[in-house]
Amino acid sequence: MKYAIIIPDGAADEPLEVLDGLTPLESAHTPNMDRVAREGVLGTVRTVPDGFESGSDVATMSLLGYDPAIYHTGRAPLEAAAMNIPLSKTDWVFRCNLGTVIDGIMKDHAAGGISDADARLMLLDLSRTVQVPGLQFYPGVSYRNLMVCRGQEIFDVKTKPPHEMLDEAVEKYLPIGPGSDLLKSIIRQSQRMFDVHEINDARQVHGHNPVTQVWLWGQGHAPAMPSFVNRFGIASGAMITSVDLLRGLATLLGWENPSVPGMTSFHDTNYVGQGEATASALDQFDIVVSHVESPDEASHQADWKTKRAAIEAIDLHVVGPVLEKLQTYPEWRLLVLPDHPTNIATKKHGYAPTLFAACGTKIVSNGKSAYTESQARTGHVISQGHELMPYFLGV
Numbered sequence: 001m002k003y004a005i006i007i008p009d010g011a012a013d014e015p016l017e018v019l020d021g022l023t024p025l026e027s028a029h030t031p032n033m034d035r036v037a038r039e040g041v042l043g044t045v046r047t048v049p050d051g052f053e054s055g056s057d058v059a060t061m062s063l064l065g066y067d068p069a070i071y072h073t074g075r076a077p078l079e080a081a082a083m084n085i086p087l088s089k090t091d092w093v094f095r096c097n098l099g100t101v102i103d104g105i106m107k108d109h110a111a112g113g114i115s116d117a118d119a120r121l122m123l124l125d126l127s128r129t130v131q132v133p134g135l136q137f138y139p140g141v142s143y144r145n146l147m148v149c150r151g152q153e154i155f156d157v158k159t160k161p162p163h164e165m166l167d168e169a170v171e172k173y174l175p176i177g178p179g180s181d182l183l184k185s186i187i188r189q190s191q192r193m194f195d196v197h198e199i200n201d202a203r204q205v206h207g208h209n210p211v212t213q214v215w216l217w218g219q220g221h222a223p224a225m226p227s228f229v230n231r232f233g234i235a236s237g238a239m240i241t242s243v244d245l246l247r248g249l250a251t252l253l254g255w256e257n258p259s260v261p262g263m264t265s266f267h268d269t270n271y272v273g274q275g276e277a278t279a280s281a282l283d284q285f286d287i288v289v290s291h292v293e294s295p296d297e298a299s300h301q302a303d304w305k306t307k308r309a310a311i312e313a314i315d316l317h318v319v320g321p322v323l324e325k326l327q328t329y330p331e332w333r334l335l336v337l338p339d340h341p342t343n344i345a346t347k348k349h350g351y352a353p354t355l356f357a358a359c360g361t362k363i364v365s366n367g368k369s370a371y372t373e374s375q376a377r378t379g380h381v382i383s384q385g386h387e388l389m390p391y392f393l394g395v
């Protein structure tokens, strides 16, 4: 049996007035996703358990069959796994966003999609300024960087993802609790340093959002997760994604991370290349997960046009070719689901159950006609996200 899972990140949404009461997904032309819904089971699944922030780390862990209540130790540790950063049991990892805060308001959690090279330079300069023993900054992709603390400091802190406070004052979301003073001091030092940084002068000339500070969140120790083969008996797996934390999750599961030239987190990504890579990875691996970040990023910008275009591109260039390829195998199954909703109206991740559709060998249709949130709500209900995987695998 070959298994494929396609994740259009944050594609689920609420109805929008500007779309005459339809969601971006409902208003999109998605013949391939509709076919999966029509020929298979359409339903809803709660991927974000009570008490968790809605994020791709929690939601993807759930949909891969691992209960976040047991296995989630934070988002940054997953990204550290993706970057092969060695961690001892007592080390702490934080996500270190480069962000744009103007007049105390979080304007951009991504600092205008800063380039890897510029982000690396700014972090390097920051690490020279912040002199704390055992503290290290690790440049990642664009605004998504990490900070590791190998000292004796205990961080019993509450932090908040910066994409969950867009257009809000950041003051009330600063870290609180034991260890927060050090974090706030690093944030303040970054504000002073970046305020006069030459890269910001260049960004201003080109009309890009300046990097005004770091934002520290998503902290935790390294998680201990059983491999996918030990948990579900599927011998080999791969995850195709542009996002560090999902590559880290895959690494912890014992999977590989094939790369695709030109793959990004935005609508400029190489959809065609990702579709081809996903289809051909099926020859090599028993399960292939293909994750596309662009609908989520468009939602955070409240850009419903780009969100809809991203969904349509995923349908055409990823779901279509993968469906075609799967049918060349004697037995196969396909699952399409956004990890969580991301709502245009709020620019934030939602907490509503997301929709899923699964089709293929021995999956009997439950009579739905289109891949939409409203039809999914009348379909099969999976109340615990980590129960979706055994259901999909048929194990």
Ligand SMILES: [Zn+2]
Pocket (backbone or CB within 6 Å): 009, 010, 055, 056, 057, 059, 296, 339, 340
């Ligand atoms: Zn996500």
